[in-house]
Amino acid sequence: MGRPSSSPSGRIVAVSPDDGALVDLRSPAVAAALSWLVPGLGQLYQGRRLKGALFMAALVPTFLAGMWIGGGRVVYASWKPGEKRWPFVCQAGIGAAAIPALVQAWRLNGPAKEPLLKSQFLAPPLARGQVVSPGYAARLVEVDPDLDQEDFRPLPPWRQFRPYPGPGALDRRPADQVSIWQTRLGRFFEIGTLYTMIAGMLNLLVAYDAWSGPMRASADEDKA
Amino acid sequence: MDASLLLLLAALGDRVPGIVFGLPLILVAALVFAATHHEDPAAIRRATLEWVGWLAGILGGVLVVVWLIGRLV
Numbered sequence: 042m043g044r045p046s047s048s049p050s051g052r053i054v055a056v057s058p059d060d061g062a063l064v065d066l067r068s069p070a071v072a073a074a075l076s077w078l079v080p081g082l083g084q085l086y087q088g089r090r091l092k093g094a095l096f097m098a099a100l101v102p103t104f105l106a107g108m109w110i111g112g113g114r115v116v117y118a119s120w121k122p123g124e125k126r127w128p129f130v131c132q133a134g135i136g137a138a139a140i141p142a143l144v145q146a147w148r149l150n151g152p153a154k155e156p157l158l159k160s161q162f163l164a165p166p167l168a169r170g171q172v173v174s175p176g177y178a179a180r181l182v183e184v185d186p187d188l189d190q191e192d193f194r195p196l197p198p199w200r201q202f203r204p205y206p207g208p209g210a211l212d213r214r215p216a217d218q219v220s221i222w223q224t225r226l227g228r229f230f231e232i233g234t235l236y237t238m239i240a241g242m243l244n245l246l247v248a249y250d251a252w253s254g255p256m257r258a259s260a261d262e263d264k265a
Numbered sequence: 266m267d268a269s270l271l272l273l274l275a276a277l278g279d280r281v282p283g284i285v286f287g288l289p290l291i292l293v294a295a296l297v298f299a300a301t302h303h304e305d306p307a308a309i310r311r312a313t314l315e316w317v318g319w320l321a322g323i324l325g326g327v328l329v330v331v332w333l334i335g336r337l338v
Contacts, residue, residue: 059305095300095309099293110286232286239290243297250301257302 045069045253055254064089064254072251078136080244083251096247104135104240111233114222118146119165124219126165128234134241134248149173154199161185166218172199187221281328291320 045066048054054063066072067087076083081096108116116139119126133139142163145156149164155177156164161184167173173181178193178200192214193200206212215221223230250256278285299312 057304059303059308062304064304089304091306092300092304092309096297099296103290103293106289228283232283236286236290239294243294246297246301255302255304 058255058257066251066254069252073248076136076248076251077134077244080135080240080247083248087251092250096244100135100240100244100247103243104138104237107233107236107238107240109233110229110236112222112226112229113162114166114226115230115233116142116163116237117165118142120146121150121165121168124166124168124217128238131238132241134243134245135237136244139241149177166222167202168218169203169216170205171202172196173202175200178202187225287324291317291324295320 045053045055048063053066053069055066056062057064065087072083072087074083075086076096079097080100081093081098084090084093084096087093116129116132117126118129118139129139129142132142141157142165145160145162145164148156153174154172155174156162159174159177159180161181167181173193175198181188182190182193192203194204195201196204202218203212203214203216215224226233246256295313295316296309298316299309303309303312
């Protein structure tokens with residue numbers, strides 16, 4: 042792997058494995074953070090314009106395509122029992138695009154009990170018995186064709202999503218919102234999840250490239 | 266593009282679930298792998314083709330094995 046080193050002028054550089062040219066890494070930590078936030082931004086900061094544009098053109102559309110294929114429902118953060126969203130660990134590699142999902146999860150599970158602007162964008166799905174603000178419940182009934190007033194029970198000052206049925210009662214409706222999404226989207230839920238996961242994981246390589254330069258060893262290092 | 270190649274691709278797309286969605290991912294992964302290992306544009310181009318070959322070969326091999334097992338069982 043390429044190892045960054047200090048040049049005689051004090052700059053942190055890596056050696057290109059192709060022609061032995063020095064690649065100025067500027068501040069590797071800043072570049073890696075920028076590349077994590079927006080794919081390719083760290084390389085642009087380092088003056089490696091072609092690679093920066095290449096990474097941006099490859100990963101941003103892949104992530105957006107995943108969101109589109111998955112109906113905008115596949116990127117969310119959830120750590121509830123029974124609904125641990127492990128794919129988000131990979132999706133978070135995309136950086137800035139995944140941060141709103143953390144905000145939405147924190148808002149929905151926090152004292153507000155509703156996501157930012159009552160928007161479903163990147164908000165985690167509701168679990169059975171979860172309490173939400175009356176405003177968010179009304180908004181969901183308004184915009185989501187799969188939900189209606191009967192899906193929310195008044196539980197002042199909140200509303201409760203599909204509470205557990207009483208003893209002996211049988212509720213045949215899906216137990217949580219993610220089941221509704223999976224029923225509606227079918228395999229596209231998984232394909233969208235895969236696209237966003239792969240975009241996130243590949244972006245970690247991009248951030249590493251900004252940190253240490255090209256990963257392939259130069260010809261001299263290969264001989265050694 | 267050759268008509269027979271188009272027909273082959275259409276048949277693959279019809280018979281192999283997910284291949285239409287898988288091919289762009291292989292291309293993106295190959296591009297990122299190549300670009301994180303090289304700095305020169307020509308070397309990146311060459312390495313992208315190599316990585317496409319490797320990834321498609323490995324995944325294609327897995328597909329063939331799964332298909333053969335499906336025929337046998």
